[in-house]
Structures are given as structure tokens and as C-alpha cells.
Amino acid sequence: MSVTLFIEQLINGLQLGTMLFLMASGLTLVFGVMGLINLAHGSFYMVGAYATALATAATGSFFTGLVAGVLVAAAVGALVELIVIRRLYHRPHLDQVLATFALILIFSEGTRWLFGSSPLWLSPPQSLTGFVTLPGGARYPLYRLVIIGVGIAVAIGLYLLISRTRLGMRIRAGESDREMIGALGVNIARLYTLVFAMGAALAGLAGAMVGALQSVQVGMGEPVLILAFVVIVIGGIGSIKGALFGAVLVGVVDTLGRVFLPALFRNFMSPSEAAGVGAALAAMLIYILMAVILAFKPKGLFAANG
Amino acid sequence: MDKLKTGIIAPPGLPAMPARWFDRKGLVQIGLLALLLLAPLAAYLLGHIYYINLASRITVIAMAAVGLNLAIGYGGMVSFGHAAYFGLGGYVAGISAYHAFDFTPFMSWPVAIPGSDSMLVIWLAAILLCGLLALAIGAISLRTTGVYFIMITLAFAQMMYYFANSWPSYGGEDGLPIYLRNTLPLVDTNQPLVFFLICFAGLLLSMAITSRLMKSRFGAALTMARLNDTRLATAGISPYPIRLMAFVISAMITGLAGALYADLNGFISPTMLSWHFSGELMVIVILGGVGRLYGPLAGAILFVMMETLLGGLTEYWKLFLGLMLLCVVLFAKHGVMGWLAGRERNE
Numbered sequence: 001m002s003v004t005l006f007i008e009q010l011i012n013g014l015q016l017g018t019m020l021f022l023m024a025s026g027l028t029l030v031f032g033v034m035g036l037i038n039l040a041h042g043s044f045y046m047v048g049a050y051a052t053a054l055a056t057a058a059t060g061s062f063f064t065g066l067v068a069g070v071l072v073a074a075a076v077g078a079l080v081e082l083i084v085i086r087r088l089y090h091r092p093h094l095d096q097v098l099a100t101f102a103l104i105l106i107f108s109e110g111t112r113w114l115f116g117s118s119p120l121w122l123s124p125p126q127s128l129t130g131f132v133t134l135p136g137g138a139r140y141p142l143y144r145l146v147i148i149g150v151g152i153a154v155a156i157g158l159y160l161l162i163s164r165t166r167l168g169m170r171i172r173a174g175e176s177d178r179e180m181i182g183a184l185g186v187n188i189a190r191l192y193t194l195v196f197a198m199g200a201a202l203a204g205l206a207g208a209m210v211g212a213l214q215s216v217q218v219g220m221g222e223p224v225l226i227l228a229f230v231v232i233v234i235g236g237i238g239s240i241k242g243a244l245f246g247a248v249l250v251g252v253v254d255t256l257g258r259v260f261l262p263a264l265f266r267n268f269m270s271p272s273e274a275a276g277v278g279a280a281l282a283a284m285l286i287y288i289l290m291a292v293i294l295a296f297k298p299k300g301l302f303a304a305n306g
Numbered sequence: 307m308d309k310l311k312t313g314i315i316a317p318p319g320l321p322a323m324p325a326r327w328f329d330r331k332g333l334v335q336i337g338l339l340a341l342l343l344l345a346p347l348a349a350y351l352l353g354h355i356y357y358i359n360l361a362s363r364i365t366v367i368a369m370a371a372v373g374l375n376l377a378i379g380y381g382g383m384v385s386f387g388h389a390a391y392f393g394l395g396g397y398v399a400g401i402s403a404y405h406a407f408d409f410t411p412f413m414s415w416p417v418a419i420p421g422s423d424s425m426l427v428i429w430l431a432a433i434l435l436c437g438l439l440a441l442a443i444g445a446i447s448l449r450t451t452g453v454y455f456i457m458i459t460l461a462f463a464q465m466m467y468y469f470a471n472s473w474p475s476y477g478g479e480d481g482l483p484i485y486l487r488n489t490l491p492l493v494d495t496n497q498p499l500v501f502f503l504i505c506f507a508g509l510l511l512s513m514a515i516t517s518r519l520m521k522s523r524f525g526a527a528l529t530m531a532r533l534n535d536t537r538l539a540t541a542g543i544s545p546y547p548i549r550l551m552a553f554v555i556s557a558m559i560t561g562l563a564g565a566l567y568a569d570l571n572g573f574i575s576p577t578m579l580s581w582h583f584s585g586e587l588m589v590i591v592i593l594g595g596v597g598r599l600y601g602p603l604a605g606a607i608l609f610v611m612m613e614t615l616l617g618g619l620t621e622y623w624k625l626f627l628g629l630m631l632l633c634v635v636l637f638a639k640h641g642v643m644g645w646l647a648g649r650e651r652n653e
């Protein structure tokens with residue numbers, strides 16, 4: 001196993017991790033502030049990607065498309081919050097799961113109805129298609145590095161937003177005592193809509209950026225959603241710091257596992273067997289990781305509320 | 307030991323009166339069972355095999371939902387991963403039939419285990435393996451509560467899904483066909499009506515077990531664990547083993563349904579393990595009426611009929627399923643059984 005390959009895969013893992021962070025931060029904020037479990041978060045990822053693909057095709061500019069995608073995802077998020085989600089805050093988790101599962105069905109089938117089952121075409125902008133030479137000598141796609149950069153920027157932005165601004169203060173207050181900030185005159189309904197739309201916008205941003213790497217299609221948000229769940233369970237639900245840590249951990253472990261486990265098994269198995277066992281184990285790796293962490297810390301690594 | 311029976315704790319949810327079959331609720335329940343039994347008999351007499359298989363599908367899915375209902379409805383454990391047990395049951399049937407068909411052993415070391423095409427063997431294996439899996443998953447998941455529990459059960463089911471997807475020996479993501487339906491002594495399981503009756507017996511049995519269980523001391527403890535586990539602990543009963551036991555039994559019922567489902571379709575694939583199926587199973591339990599003995603049956607009839615009728619009209623039937631589900635969750639909390647048969651005493 002060469003060092004170059006290792007570094008390359010490590011960066012791939014980081015890239016997956018930053019994407020997961022964009023998804024997980026929204027999920028964990030919504031849970032932390034409103035106590036809501038939102039399965040439909042993956043739908044905003046899809047909406048962001050579709051809006052970006054359509055807007056990019058219409059305007060010819062990826063960056064215009066990206067802005068449009070994020071705005072559309074935020075708008076759809078706000079709308080969904082106003083129509084459906086706000087009726088669910090005081091409901092048991094079972095109701096929240098079912099209602100947001102219903103939203104997934106509506107979004108997925110609605111999108112399939114409008115745009116068909118075949119994927120839309122979206123590619124990274126011309127200016128970002130080049131390669132960068134890494135310290136080890138490997139050439140790495142610039143666009144993937146840009147994704148990591150955006151993820152880090154968002155993480156810093158979120159940190160500043162939450163720790164330094166008035167809105168952030170309200171979000172933190174909302175996490176620790178919902179009734180009290182309502183009593184102190186904060187417009188809770190508006191705060192909730194805002195937080196939810198922000199989460200949707202982050203998911204849309206992730207979907208748009210990954211959509212340019214993979215494909216923009218119905219159901220693209222679901223695998224990411226479930227990984228994001230694993231991330232926030234590992235990190236501790238409600239904790240942004242936990243989401244960041246968990247996302248990077250899951251991204252790196254998953255990516256490295258898929259590459260290096262089959263190679264590891266090739267040392268004492270036939271190549272075809274090693275590929276099968278390695279792939280199967282690699283697919284389970286992050287779930288095993290989650291189980292081990294939960295066995296010791298049932299509330300995750302950075303549990304927000306005690 | 308007999309504190310529960312002597313009524314120091316009066317657990318809500320246990321019927322104080324003997325159940326009557328002739329009141330509104332009783333009539334609806336008898337009606338649902340009769341409908342499920344008579345429709346395929348009529349179809350048999352008219353020679354419509356398709357409808358017999360449709361009834362088998364309803365029955366098997368209802369049985370899987372009966373299992374989930376024990377966890378969600380009676381135990382208050384919102385498992386979002388019951389597809390894991392349904393799929394495992396299915397894979398037991400499929401893999402066993404595959405080795406029996408090929409005359410290859412399933413395992414030759416450390417002990418030789420041949421494949422088998424006997425349903426009795428398969429059912430036993432499915433129940434045992436699902437119980438073991440649920441014991442492991444439950445032991446970890448039940449240390450947590452609320453949203454954590456939902457997500458962890460989901461994540462474990464996904465683990466099974468990805469494992470089945472990437473394990474190449476049994477078809478991977480393409481799945482595995484069951485060329486010959488597994489057999490039972492004395493009867494011909496290839497007859498659709500016979501197979502339906504087997505499934506129907508399974509459904510009745512699982513409902514009887516649930517009912518019997520919930521009337522027992524164990525059921526009283528489980529109800530209390532759902533409503534107030536501190537109070538249960540104060541009565542000297544630890545909630546954790548009670549919940550774990552209920553979770554395991556719930557998984558066993560769903561797993562047995564999975565084994566039947568595999569034989570019904572003659573095919574297994576990772577789809578049986580997918581989180582969509584976990585979600586749909588939950589939808590069936592909720593549509594029918596959560597925590598009610600006949601709720602899963604009502605939900606399964608409604609779900610499969612919608613799938614068949616709407617699915618025949620439009621490719622996008624799940625859009626309408628989603629809209630309906632949203633309305634049920636937001637506005638009609640008691641499900642079909644609440645609407646047909648009136649609310650339960652403790653609601």
C-alpha cells in the first residue's frame with residue numbers, strides 16, 4: 001500500500017466527511033432546537049441538487065445554479081416547516097417519523113413525476129475541473145478539494161453564527177430551554193422556521209455539490225441521510241461539534257475501509273474471496289463503529305443535553 | 307411475585323371485562339378475519355389464482371406487522387429496523403432452499419449443516435436466528451431511548467442491508483431465486499390455497515401469541531414499561547429485560563413472516579432488508595391502529611389494496627400513499643381500527 005494512495009483516500013474520506021457534516025449539522029440543529037427527528041432531510045438534499053441542475057442548465061453558470069439551488073432548498077424547507085413540520089413539534093417521535101416518512105414519499109414520487117426517473121446532468125464548472133498535485137506526487141481533482149474547503153468554511157461560519165451572533169444566542173437558548181426563551185419574548189415560531197430553513201439550505205448545498213460529482217436523481221438523498229443519522233448518533237444528537245467530529249470520523253473510516261479492507265484480506269485469502277468478505281465487512285464497518293461507541297457512550301461522544 | 311395480579315398496579319391496556327365478540331369491535335374483528343379467509347376461498351372456487359396470492363401477501367405482511375406492533379404498539383419501542391428480521395427470515399428460507407436444491411452443504415466446518423427444503427426446519431431456523439439477532443441488536447439499542455433508539459435500529463437494519471448487498475455468495479444485490487417452493491409433510495405447498503392457509507394459520511398464531519402475552523403478567527409489565535418505567539422499577543421489576551424479551555419475540559414473529567414471504571414470492575433480495583420496508587411496516591401498523599390486536603391486519607389489508615388498486619392506475623401511487631399517511635398522522639391518530647371499531651378503553 002503506497003503512501004500516495006493512502007493520502008488520496010484520506011482526502012476522499014475528508015470530502016465525504018465534509019458533505020456528511022453539511023447534512024448532519026442541519027439534522028442535529030433541528031433536533032437540538034425543536035426536538036424533531038426529520039427523515040425528510042434527504043429530500044432537501046435532492047431538491048438542492050435538482051434546482052441547481054435545472055438552474056445551471058437554464059443560465060449556463062454553475063455558480064448561479066448553486067445559489068439558486070441553496071435558495072430553493074431553503075424556501076422549500078421553510079414552506080414544509082410552515083405547512084407540516086410545525087404541527088409535529090409536540091407530537092411523539094413515532095408521529096414525527098411517520099409524517100416525515102410520508103414527506104419522503106411525496107417528494108421522491110413528486111420529483112419522479114415532474115422530472116422522470118432518468119438522472120439530470122450536472123457537472124462541475126470549467127474553472128474547477130483541473131487537478132492539483134499533492135505533496136506525495138499524486139494528482140487530485142481540484143473540485144473535490146473545493147468541496148472540502150466549502151465544508152470547512154461552513155463549519156467555521158456555523159461556529160461563528162452560533163457562538164457570536166444574536167441568532168446563535170437564541171438557538172443556544174432554544175436548545176437549553178424552549179419555554180423560557182418564548183417567555184422572554186423571542187418569536188419562537190419564526191426562530192423555528194429559520195433554523196429549519198437553514199438546515200434545509202445546508203442539505204441543499206451538499207446535494208448540489210455532490211450532484212455535480214455523482215448524479216442528480218430521485219432517491220439520491222437517502223443513503224446520505226442514513227449516514228448522517230449514524231454521524232449524529234455517534235457525535236451526540238443536538239451537538240454541532242459532535243456532528244463535525246462524527247462526520248469526519250464516519251467519512252474517513254468508511255472510505256478507508258472500502259479501499260483497504262479487501263487489500264488486508266488478500267494477505268490470507270484468495271483474491272475473489274477477499275474482495276467479497278472485504279467489501280461486505282467494509283459496508284458494515286461504520287455501523288460496527290457506531291455500535292462500539294454506543295456500547296460505551298449511549299448518548300454519543302458529545303451529548304448536548306447531559 | 308403476584309403483586310401485578312392482585313392489582314397493586316392496575317395496568318391500563320388490560321381488558322377488565324372478558325372480551326365480547328358481538329359488540330361493535332368484536333364484529334369488526336370477526337369481519338376482517340372472515341373477509342381475509344373467505345375472499346381467497348371464493349377466488350379458488352372461481353379459479354382466480356392471482357387473488358389467492360394477493361390474500362397470501364396481505365396475510366404475510368399483516369403477520370410481519372403483528373410482530374412490529376408488539377414492539378411499537380405494546381412495548382413503546384419505535385423500531386425503525388424490523389426489515390432486518392423480515393429479510394433475515396427470508397434469507398434463511400432462500401439460502402436453505404438454495405443449498406437443498408444444489409445438494410451443497412451450507413456449512414461444513416466446524417459442524418456440517420446441509421440445506422433443507424422443509425418449511426418446518428426453515429421456520430425454526432428463521433425464528434432462532436432472528437431471535438439471536440434481535441437479542442444482540444436489542445441489547446445495544448435498548449440502552450438508549452427516544453430518537454437514539456429509532457436511529458440505531460435503522461442503522462443496524464442498514465448494516466444488514468449493505469451486508470446482503472455486497473456479500474456475493476447469495477446473489478448480492480441481484481437476489482436469489484427459490485426454484486422450488488419449500489415443502490411441508492402431508493400437504494402440497496405449491497397449491498396457492500394451501501399456501502394461503504399456512505400463512506393464515508401463521509397470522510392467527512402470531513395474533514394469539516400477542517394476545518396471550520399481553521394478558522399475562524409479562525404483558526402487564528411491558529405495558530407499564532411503556533407508560534412509566536420508573537413505576538415498574540419501583541414495583542421490583544427491571545424494565546430492560548422485559549423490553550428486550552418483547553423486542554426479541556417481536557423480531558421472531560416478523561422473521562417467520564419473512565420466511566413465508568420468501569416462499570410466497572419464490573425470490574429473495576436485499577429489498578426485503580431495505581429501510582423502505584421498515585418504514586412501510588410502520589406505516590401499516592399506524593394506518594391500522596397502533597397497539598391494537600387487529601390493527602396490523604386492518605393496516606395490511608388497506609396497504610396492499612392501495613398498492614394493488616392505485617398501483618394499477620398510476621406508477622406514482624406512493625405519492626398518494628404519502629399524502630394519505632400525512633393526513634392520518636396529522637388528523638386521524640387512531641387508524642382504521644379506531645375509525646371502524648371505536649377507541650380502545652385506555653385511549
